[in-house]
Amino acid sequence: MRKKPKLTPLDAVIALLISALLGYIGYRINIGLQYKWNWGAIPQYLFRLDTATGNWTANLLMQGLLTTIRLSIWATLIATIIGTIAGFFRVSSSLFKRLLGRTFVELIRNTPPLVLIFIFYFFVSDQIMPVLGVDDFARNASETTQSLLTFFFAPPRFFSAFISATMTVAIFEAAYITEIIRAGIQSIEKGQFEAAYALGLSWRQKMQHVILPQAIQRILPPLAGQFISTIKDSAIVSVISIPELCFQGMELMAATYLTFECWITITVLYLVLTLSLSLAVERLEIFMRRSSV
Amino acid sequence: MQEKQFGAHSSSAIIAVDRISKTFPNGVTALNDFSTTIRRSEVVVVIGPSGSGKSTFLRCLNGLEEIDSGSIIVDGIALDDNKKNRLEIRKEVGMVFQQFNLFPHMTVRDNINLAQQLVRKKTKAEATEMTMDLLRKVNITEKADAFPAQLSGGQQQRVAIARALAMMPKVMLFDEATSALDPEMIGEVLEVMKTLAREGMTMVVVTHEMGFAREVSDQVIFMENGKIVEVGTAEHFFYQPREERTRIFLSQILS
Ligand SMILES: Nc1ncnc2c1ncn2[C@@H]1O[C@H](COP(=O)(O)OP(=O)(O)O)[C@@H](O)[C@H]1O
Numbered sequence: 001m002r003k004k005p006k007l008t009p010l011d012a013v014i015a016l017l018i019s020a021l022l023g024y025i026g027y028r029i030n031i032g033l034q035y036k037w038n039w040g041a042i043p044q045y046l047f048r049l050d051t052a053t054g055n056w057t058a059n060l061l062m063q064g065l066l067t068t069i070r071l072s073i074w075a076t077l078i079a080t081i082i083g084t085i086a087g088f089f090r091v092s093s094s095l096f097k098r099l100l101g102r103t104f105v106e107l108i109r110n111t112p113p114l115v116l117i118f119i120f121y122f123f124v125s126d127q128i129m130p131v132l133g134v135d136d137f138a139r140n141a142s143e144t145t146q147s148l149l150t151f152f153f154a155p156p157r158f159f160s161a162f163i164s165a166t167m168t169v170a171i172f173e174a175a176y177i178t179e180i181i182r183a184g185i186q187s188i189e190k191g192q193f194e195a196a197y198a199l200g201l202s203w204r205q206k207m208q209h210v211i212l213p214q215a216i217q218r219i220l221p222p223l224a225g226q227f228i229s230t231i232k233d234s235a236i237v238s239v240i241s242i243p244e245l246c247f248q249g250m251e252l253m254a255a256t257y258l259t260f261e262c263w264i265t266i267t268v269l270y271l272v273l274t275l276s277l278s279l280a281v282e283r284l285e286i287f288m289r290r291s292s293v
Numbered sequence: 294m295q296e297k298q299f300g301a302h303s304s305s306a307i308i309a310v311d312r313i314s315k316t317f318p319n320g321v322t323a324l325n326d327f328s329t330t331i332r333r334s335e336v337v338v339v340i341g342p343s344g345s346g347k348s349t350f351l352r353c354l355n356g357l358e359e360i361d362s363g364s365i366i367v368d369g370i371a372l373d374d375n376k377k378n379r380l381e382i383r384k385e386v387g388m389v390f391q392q393f394n395l396f397p398h399m400t401v402r403d404n405i406n407l408a409q410q411l412v413r414k415k416t417k418a419e420a421t422e423m424t425m426d427l428l429r430k431v432n433i434t435e436k437a438d439a440f441p442a443q444l445s446g447g448q449q450q451r452v453a454i455a456r457a458l459a460m461m462p463k464v465m466l467f468d469e470a471t472s473a474l475d476p477e478m479i480g481e482v483l484e485v486m487k488t489l490a491r492e493g494m495t496m497v498v499v500t501h502e503m504g505f506a507r508e509v510s511d512q513v514i515f516m517e518n519g520k521i522v523e524v525g526t527a528e529h530f531f532y533q534p535r536e537e538r539t540r541i542f543l544s545q546i547l548s
């Protein structure tokens with residue numbers, strides 16, 4: 001029997017306190033700051049009518065959102081690859097590999113993200129991108145390649161910066177994914193490793209056929225959760241002028257002075273993205289739990 | 294011993310364990326200067342109180358545990374740091390665990406096929422043929438497409454035995470294979486083990502089932518604190534154990 005939801009007196013008091021607080025904040029903004037709300041100015045920064053073609057296209061904020069999504073997807077993909085390798089290092093029988101894996105994780109998790117961003121970004125964009133010729137490649141690519149690059153990554157003019165920022169976020173997230181992979185592998189019973197060993201399977205065969213198929217059910221939900229974290233964490237690359245959602249917000253604010261409208265809109269955009277993904281992850285978890293019995 | 298099929302060289306040693314010792318990182322010495330010889334087609338039953346090192350001894354025989362000193366030679370191959378040697382020994386030594394350790398994400402058939410295909414490099418058809426033969430042998434053909442979770446404990450353990458046999462091992466190790474089973478399922482698993490013993494499989498069996506020891510064993514080893522206390526036939530243990538400690542232990546498990 002499901003209990004009927006009932007409002008206790010304490011719930012009512014808490015609700016009252018929260019509304020009072022929100023009301024007070026609203027009052028301070030309106031009266032104290034003498035803030036002139038101008039919500040009407042916001043929609044044009046989401047979408048605008050392209051007068052040349054007559055189509056609606058994404059404007060500043062929507063472009064920022066799309067950049068955030070692209071950056072997060074690529075960063076998570078790369079981070080998953082790095083994290084998988086480092087995760088295997090973490091459970092390796094070789095002490096050296098375990099040390100390497102551990103050092104990577106601890107180094108990254110115990111440093112302020114902002115510091116890492118500056119170090120990685122300037123190293124990657126100054127030293128690695130020119131060597132790879134990424135900038136020249138993007139600028140000199142054919143028109144179709146350029147439009148593909150724009151669609152999947154970023155327009156040629158900041159393609160190189162986008163790649164650097166993606167790599168930076170990826171290395172950062174990889175430390176967390178490393179731990180997800182390690183925990184997934186170590187969550188498999190010892191007996192499974194031993195049975196595979198006793199049957200004569202090689203390390204690779206054991207992992208591929210016995211351990212990973214079982215571990216993946218326990219890895220996927222937290223991995224999807226890490227993707228959501230990446231979306232939030234990616235806001236940090238605004239400090240290196242990648243035009244993702246947060247950076248676009250700052251630009252917009254500087255141009256219009258619509259501080260609250262702008263940041264509330266951006267909060268809502270992030271929330272729509274992360275909450276819907278959270279719900280999807282919840283579904284995934286339930287599905288995985290069901291299919292594992 | 295009754296009609297043994299491959300018992301021709303029953304006098305030659307297949308496993309030679311010479312003065313092995315094993316101390317775990319936590320300081321527990323599980324094996325202390327332990328030596329024994331196991332001949333082809335012999336069934337050796339290992340008994341002893343909990344924590345006496347029976348599992349550790351068995352696990353050293355296929356390299357699941359590393360020994361600190363001494364030597365183990367299986368079918369002429371030294372179990373040392375050489376990876377090729379170890380792999381060779383892992384292929385020749387089958388192991389059955391107390392907790393079955395079937396792969397839960399695979400059907401019974403795939404559990405038994407897996408190592409045949411990956412290690413023995415058989416085609417799927419060849420592997421399946423042998424798998425079905427083995428399932429007949431352990432009396433469980435109807436469950437080929439079932440997943441381990443759909444099987445009773447006794448059925449799972451019989452599948453686990455079939456899975457180990459699929460590698461055509463020269464030696465089979467059993468670590469308390471019936472200890473996790475409900476009483477009514479112990480018999481069906483012991484039957485399979487007895488059949489194997491009668492066919493001449495070399496077996497090292499850790500068990501408390503003295504009936505099994507009496508029926509099929511050639512040698513019983515009683516160990517305590519990582520050392521052999523007494524070795525003899527099952528009859529010897531039942532009627533004239535030499536050591537006081539053996540007598541006390543037997544009176545405990547037989548009561
Ligand atoms: N992986 C391990 N780490 C530390 N101590 C262990 C480990 N495995 C076994 N031991 C200890 O070694 C001794 C022998 O264990 P074991 O061989 O499992 O005994 P048995 O199988 O006869 O009950 C026990 O004291 C046990 O606690």
Ligand SMILES: [Mg+2]
Binds near residue numbers: 347348469
């Ligand atoms: Mg044991």
